[in-house]
Amino acid sequence: MSALTGTPRLARLVLRRDRIRLAIWVLGTPLLGYALAGSVAGIYPDEAARQGYATTSASSLVARAFNGPIAGTDLGAVVVAETYVTLALIVALLSSFAVVRHTRQDEETGRAELLGASVVGRYAPLTAALTVVVAANVLAAALLLLALVGAGLPLAGSVAAAGAIGGVGIAFTAVAAVTAQLSVTARGANALAAAVVGLSFVLRAAGDVLGEQSADGTRVRSAWPSWLSPLGWGNQVRAFGDEQWWVLALPVLLLAAGVALAYALAERRDLGAGLIAPRRGPATGAAGLLSPAGLAWRTQRGTLLGWAVGVAVLGLSMGVAADEFNAMIDANPAAAEAINAMGGGDNLLDAYLAAMLGLFALTIGAYVVQALLRVRGDETDGTLEAALATAVGRTRWLGTQVLAAVLGAVALLLLAGLTTGLGYGLVTGDPLGSAVELAGAALLRLPALLVVAGVVTALFGLLPRRSVALSWAVLLVFLLLGQLGAVLELPQAALDLSPYTHVPSVPAVDPVALPLVVLTAVAALLLAAGVAGFRRRDVPS
Structure with a gap:
């Protein structure tokens, strides 16, 4: 029996488990x-608008940091500048989490040990996971190529752009293959992979900020830090500009090196063990862990801290970028209409700030989903049964978890408003007033997040086995409706499906109490349904 025996069958199993x-x-x-x-x-829509966008983006350090370098004034170059970072981050995280789910998580749950008792080689589970994830990236890139060509973009640039996105996914497939060998837990392996994604983003942003602007002001050549980042490699392909096709080989080389390293590390450890030894805990637990609230805080504080750092950095950046907003609007009135559609109101600067706060609320919705889905993880790994075997009732336990997630969302909303206002106020000369005003405006988005929490809780209580996939799917629908609904001129009935649609776009418009009250009532009904379902079903289920 070779080390790869059983790989095709395990690959089919991965496809079966992850088909949705x-x-x-x-x-x-x-x-x-x-x-x-x-x-x-x-x-x-025209060359003049794209010329203005390219000039503004190339000269704006904030735009370089968050959108990457602009490669010219062609429509495709503008599309890449506006979409690459978003798609690349999504693909990087999806690839990383998929590899960990079918390697380290299977070891943690004992599934890998059961499979290993059959005719399965040492490297077969890892190879099967890598094969499926790489194939998914290649197929997604091929379909993205067809989509870009279908949108009217040139073929060569579309191939380069799709290849860049697929390359990012392949690169982080290799990263996750290594992190899965290092950590004892799937959560730790995912955290390490996410940390590499974050570091790659920082390196890419640094390289783009330090880059050199072309003589005509419409292009940017990134500095050397971008070449240290798999996210930066996609920018260096320069899709719809002077394409550098050889850069597409870098993710493939990283994949080969990562797979070789992962195989070597797997050979040197026991099944279920990691190369990074778990830290010893204290001899006695803190008194706060005796209560459901203390336990919820202990399990969620690390996630909340990571989110807080990201929100603070983005908030300051978005606030400072408001100073450059007027220049962008002067260069492109069509962009003003798009911002106004997202933010509402007559004052375009207020519309920009409202749109940024709305974006933060959508993003923090992901934190709410992530925090609340820990309850499903506790159920599947047996932790919940142990907790319910004590004097803690189901309603109290679930209510505490929901409360912890909501309080975390409140803290992140406040932080988003404060940092955005602080960044904006440092430019305008009134940091305290702007911070307080935008913090209050950010808190008005809380009812929408309560609805998100209610949806996740209801799914956990009523459809536990499908709660994870459905929760993320619902959030994705809200995200697409919130970010693209107005721009794509979707019917109002479709936009109304998202709770974010009903939140007043303060500070662009005056606050209105009725929709906030209705959203809170809807959230309460969803939460009640989730708690009722949880009380009546089996655990685990």
Whole structure:
């Protein structure tokens, strides 16, 4: 028996287990790319508009940091500048989590040990996971290519752009293959992979900020830090500009090196063990862990801290970028219409700030989903049964978890408003007043997040086995409706499906109490349904 025996059968098992996730990933990536390309084409319809965008983006350090370098004034170059970072981050995280799910998580749950008792080689589980994830990236890139060509973009640039996105996924497939060997837990392996994604983003942003602007002001050549980042490699392909095709080989080389390293590390450890030894805990637990509230805080504080750092950095950046907003609007009135559609109101600067706060609320919705889905993880790994065997009732336990997630969302909303206001106020000369005003405006988005929490809780209580996939799917629908609904001119009935649609776009418009009260009532009903379902079903279920 070779080390790869059983790989095809395990690959089929991976496909069977992840058929829904993979379908959403492979089909969602090109659909999102097509929608974004269409919206960008509507915002920048002619050469003059794209010239203004390219000049503004190339000269703006904030735009370089968050969108990457602009490769010219072609429509395709603008589409890449507006969409690459978003798609690349999504693909990087999806690839990383998929590899960990079918390697380290299987070891943690004992599934790998059961499979290993059959005719399965040492490297077969890892190879099967890598094969499926790489194939998913290749297929998603191929469909993205068709989507970009279907949107009217040139073939050569579309091949380069799709290859860049697929290359990012392949690169982080290799990263996750290594992190899965290092950590004892799937959560730790995912955290390490996400940390590499974050570091790659920082390196890419640093290289783009330090890059050199062309003489005509419409292009940027990134500095050397970008070449240290797999996310930066996609920018260096320079799709729809002077394409550098050889850069597409870098993710393949990283994959080969990562797979070789992962095989070597797997050979040197026991099944279920990791190369990074778990830290010893204290001899006695803290008194707070005796209560459900203390336990919820202990399990969620690390996640909340990571989110807080990201929100603070983005908030300051978005606030400072408001100073450059007027220049962008002067260069492109169509962009002003898009911002106004997202933020509402007559004052375009207030509309920009409202749109940024709305984006933060959508993003923090992912934190709410992530925090609340820990309850499903506790149920599947047996932790919940141990907790309910004590004097803690089901309602109290679930209510505490929901309360912890909601309080975390409140803290992140406040932080988003404070940091955005602080960044904006440092430019305008009134940091305290701006911070307080935008913190209050951010808190008005809380009812929408309560609805998100209610949806996740209801799914956990009523449809536990499908709660994870459905929760993320619902959030994705809210995200697409919130970010693209107005730009794509979707019917109001579709936009109304998202709770974010009903939140007043303060500070662009005056606050209105009725929709906030209705959203809170809807959230309460969903939470009640989830708690009732949880009390009546089996655990585990």
